[in-house]
Amino acid sequence: MARLAVNVDHVATLRQARGIDQPDPVIAAGLAELAGAEGIICHLREDRRHISDRDLRLLREIVKTKLNMEMAAVDEMVDIALATRPDLVTLVPEKREELTTEGGLDVKARPDHYRGVVDRLKRKEIQVSFFVDPDHGQIEAARQCGADIVEIHTGHYSEARSEFEATESFERIALAVQSAAGLDLGISAGHGLNYVNVKRFKDLPRIEEYSIGHSIVAMAVLVGFEDAVRKMIELVKHF
Numbered sequence: 001m002a003r004l005a006v007n008v009d010h011v012a013t014l015r016q017a018r019g020i021d022q023p024d025p026v027i028a029a030g031l032a033e034l035a036g037a038e039g040i041i042c043h044l045r046e047d048r049r050h051i052s053d054r055d056l057r058l059l060r061e062i063v064k065t066k067l068n069m070e071m072a073a074v075d076e077m078v079d080i081a082l083a084t085r086p087d088l089v090t091l092v093p094e095k096r097e098e099l100t101t102e103g104g105l106d107v108k109a110r111p112d113h114y115r116g117v118v119d120r121l122k123r124k125e126i127q128v129s130f131f132v133d134p135d136h137g138q139i140e141a142a143r144q145c146g147a148d149i150v151e152i153h154t155g156h157y158s159e160a161r162s163e164f165e166a167t168e169s170f171e172r173i174a175l176a177v178q179s180a181a182g183l184d185l186g187i188s189a190g191h192g193l194n195y196v197n198v199k200r201f202k203d204l205p206r207i208e209e210y211s212i213g214h215s216i217v218a219m220a221v222l223v224g225f226e227d228a229v230r231k232m233i234e235l236v237k238h239f
């Protein structure tokens with residue numbers, strides 16, 4: 001039975017669109033937990049375009065399941081993580097001009113850097129996940145850098161424009177899951193998953209957790225946050 005962790009970034013995006021104090025991602029996190037989510041995720045970006053330092057601080061106070069802080073592997077964010085102590089940090093690549101995280105981390109390009117970041121976080125008993133493309137080499141490199149978990153990037157699958165492309169991308173994800181399982185890594189997956197395309201993941205029971213944000217926030221606008229979270233749990237809990 002897979003777990004759902006809810007990313008609340010886009011509740012903050014809606015707040016920032018008006019530059020006022022609502023809707024509050026902290027309240028959304030509480031509602032997500034009430035509806036059964038087993039983790040809350042937020043991405044503190046260097047440009048603070050959605051989640052703010054205040055959000056992260058309050059989320060750390062109120063999240064009772066597991067707080068997963070997504071962040072770039074840069075000194076500023078590592079210092080904030082060490083001070084805030086999320087349960088888990090997910091390292092992601094970050095570009096200022098992107099609309100959302102665009103690709104997985106190129107772990108192979110800077111293994112020493114990532115190993116140093118992992119060491120600092122682990123000294124404070126923070127688990128570390130690496131957001132990687134479904135690529136054996138990157139998964140192996142993440143393991144060598146000390147990752148506890150790999151989050152497999154599902155964006156290419158989600159954005160597939162044909163059944164052929166979707167099947168091909170999904171097969172790559174299935175192989176990546178095998179690689180990660182063979183290396184004894186925790187396995188999660190996310191990016192672009194919605195109430196339709198997530199259904200195929202029923203065939204990959206080794207994925208332990210799904211990280212889903214935008215589609216839940218979009219559904220919540222129509223049916224309310226708790227209902228939106230429950231509907232997604234109803235799907236992933238049977239995987």
Ligand code: PXP
Pocket residue numbers: 007009043070090092100101131151189190191192193211212213214215
């Ligand atoms: N996982 C990672 C690493 C992400 O950067 C994001 C987007 O913030 C997600 C999962 C969730 O993606 P989505 O909002 O498309 O569900």
